Amino acid sequence: MNFDENEDVILLRRSISEFMKRFTEEYWRRCDENREFPQEYWEAAAQSGLLAITIPEEYGGAGLGMYEAATAMMEVARCGGGLAAGDLLMRTLVFGGVMINRHGTKEAKEKYLPKLASGRAICSFAHTEPNAGVNTFDIQTRAEKRNGGYVVNGQKIWITLAHKADFIVTVVRTTPKEKAKSKTHGISVMIIDTKQEGVKTFKIHGMAMRALTSNTVYFEDAFVPEENVIGEIDRGWTCLTTLFNAERISTSSISLGCGEYVLNKAVDYAKNRIIFGRPIGSNQAIQFPLAEAKAELEVAKLMTLKAAWLFDQGRDCAIEANIAALQAGRAAMKAADRAIQTYGGMGFALDNDIERFYRDIRLFKTAPVPEEMVLNLIATKLLQLPRSF
Ligand SMILES: Cc1cc2nc3c(=O)[nH]c(=O)nc-3n(C[C@H](O)[C@H](O)[C@H](O)COP(=O)(O)OP(=O)(O)OC[C@H]3O[C@@H](n4cnc5c(N)ncnc54)[C@H](O)[C@@H]3O)c2cc1C
Structure with a gap:
């Protein structure tokens, strides 16, 4: 067993600590007070490669793992960026670099990962619903097969940054709970593009993470192309x-x-x-x-x-x-x-x-x-x- 950190992780931490000096306590305080998205941090993080840590090299990333991602999120938070700075990294490093990268289709990876790595797209993750929080299996947002893809209807709540997101990695039901073959069967995960008529977001003014803001999201016949399904239908x-x-x-x-x-x-x-x-x-x-x-x-x-x-x-x-x-x-x-x-x-x-x-x-x-x-x-x-x- 070896608890020594390798040289690359030490260097990563040092470079992040240097990078974070650009963003003062006043900066983060202002974003929080004004419920303002930390745009300058986001752009600088993209430029310095922080958004690309877990994205494979072929899609413009560094191809590193969760260990390096964890190190980066810890360090940006420790250097004063707190939850806002850390959560912003998590969006691309986990929802993109892990979820889409490990389980998405080739088309989805080509479409979304380069944009995430370079900060040209922001994504959210939506599973919570007004009547399904910790009981994920009770979600009611429904996706039905139609027109060479899926049509999604339902409501999600507390979805962080949905109002700014270009797409939302969304948990849906493709088989109703009463017809599912097992407890976990019937759940699917899809990437829903937000720039369409059928997606509407409404801000929730909460006590935490004010710079990012959470939202209620309504899907009304939102269209999802087949290639945006993550993993297998019903086995999400x-x-x-x-x-x-x-x-x-x-x-x-x-x-x-x-x-x-x-x-x-x-x-x-x-x-x-x-x-x-x-x-x-x-x-x-x-x-x-x-x-x-x-x-x-x-x-x-x-x-x-x-x-x-x-x-x-x-x-x-x-x-x-x-x-x-x-x-x-x-x-x-x-x-x-x-x-x-x-x-x-x-x-x-x-x-x-x-x-x-x-x-x-x-x-x-x-x-x-x-x-x-x-x-x-x-x-x-x-x-x-x-x-x-
Ligand atoms: C600021 C903020 C940001 C968020 N961002 C997102 C996001 O981006 N995407 C997203 O999908 N969700 C998001 N959420 C939602 C969050 O994940 C849920 O609030 C959380 O999972 C709890 O679900 P709930 O609020 O529905 O609580 P409920 O499921 O209603 O539970 C209420 C309480 O009862 C307890 N409880 C329930 N059942 C049991 C049991 N059997 N035994 C013991 N205790 C139990 C729970 O632990 C909890 O304390 C966010 C929430 C907040 C506040």
């Missing part, structure tokens, strides 16, 4: 598990980057804030919770990188990716909470950015997968306890 669940694992690894990485960012700020503040004639950081009541947060972030990082490594070996990593998501989210939340406590009243000042990270980090306890569902998975799959639902 297989490729969805790939996406879910990669998404968990990504959000763990972003959580860890966010956690490190707030922790670093808290440590600096603890060293410099003088109360009762000495730095508050000399009190163990301030030190120990920060030390605990650091320890928990480090442990969660090991599990995240292990999951990414397994993913790149083509091995099952569902348990590891879910444990990583749970632990990274919790460790980051603890770091953010302790950062506010360390800052005292100043932790609530918008100019210190801690509250923005606090809001954003809170998301990871709920999305993309709520903690309860991770615990359900660990209990039933790893501990083989009876399923409760």
Whole structure:
């Protein structure tokens, strides 16, 4: 076993940290306050190749794996970009570089991957519906075969960046639940182009990830050509598990980057804030919770990188990716909470950015997968306890 990072990963991290110096805390704060898309970051990330890490070389990418993708998402978040910067990378690296690349048709790869790698297209991923969140099998968005393709009708909710997306990787039903041969049968995944009459988006003003914005999306006879089907019709669940694992690894990485960012700020503040004639950081009541947060972030990082490594070996990593998501989210939340406590009243000042990270980090306890569902998975799959639902 070798825990040493290879030279390429070290260089990648260094170059990202250098790259992120262009984007100040004020920049990210402004995007958040104004609910404004970080266009300059997006363009610069495209130019520097950050959007192309997992896209194969033949489509204009670097052909690297989830380990490098995780490293990149962690680093952009840690350098102040937080959830917005990390999530923007995830769109191309996971929804494109993993999902379309591993399971899409040749035509879809040729059509979408070069655009994603160069930042000329933005994509979203849609599975949540008003009546189907953690219960994906209850989705009602329906795709019917018609005119050499599929026609999609239904509604999705909370779809991040759908209002800016050129296409949405969408989970649909191609066989109604009551006629499906098994629990997972009847689910399919399709790439739906948004620049058509049948796709309408409406913004939701939420508490987290304000720079990106989530949306309600309506599909009304939206057309999907045959080549935009990802994986096999009715058997989309297989490729969805790939996406879910990669998404968990990504959000763990972003959580860890966010956690490190707030922790670093808290440590600096603890060293410099003088109360009762000495730095508050000399009190163990301030030190120990920060030390605990650091320890928990480090442990969660090991599990995240292990999951990414397994993913790149083509091995099952569902348990590891879910444990990583749970632990990274919790460790980051603890770091953010302790950062506010360390800052005292100043932790609530918008100019210190801690509250923005606090809001954003809170998301990871709920999305993309709520903690309860991770615990359900660990209990039933790893501990083989009876399923409760
Ligand atoms: C800011 C934001 C961005 C998002 N972006 C996207 C996106 O881009 N694409 C997308 O598809 N979705 C997105 N989502 C949706 C997100 O993935 C869902 O909110 C999440 O999966 C939970 O689904 P739900 O909200 O329907 O909760 P529900 O399914 O209604 O569950 C509510 C609560 O009950 C708990 N619960 C339910 N059943 C059980 C059980 N058997 N045991 C224990 N607890 C249970 C859940 O864990 C949860 O805490 C986003 C959400 C937010 C807030």
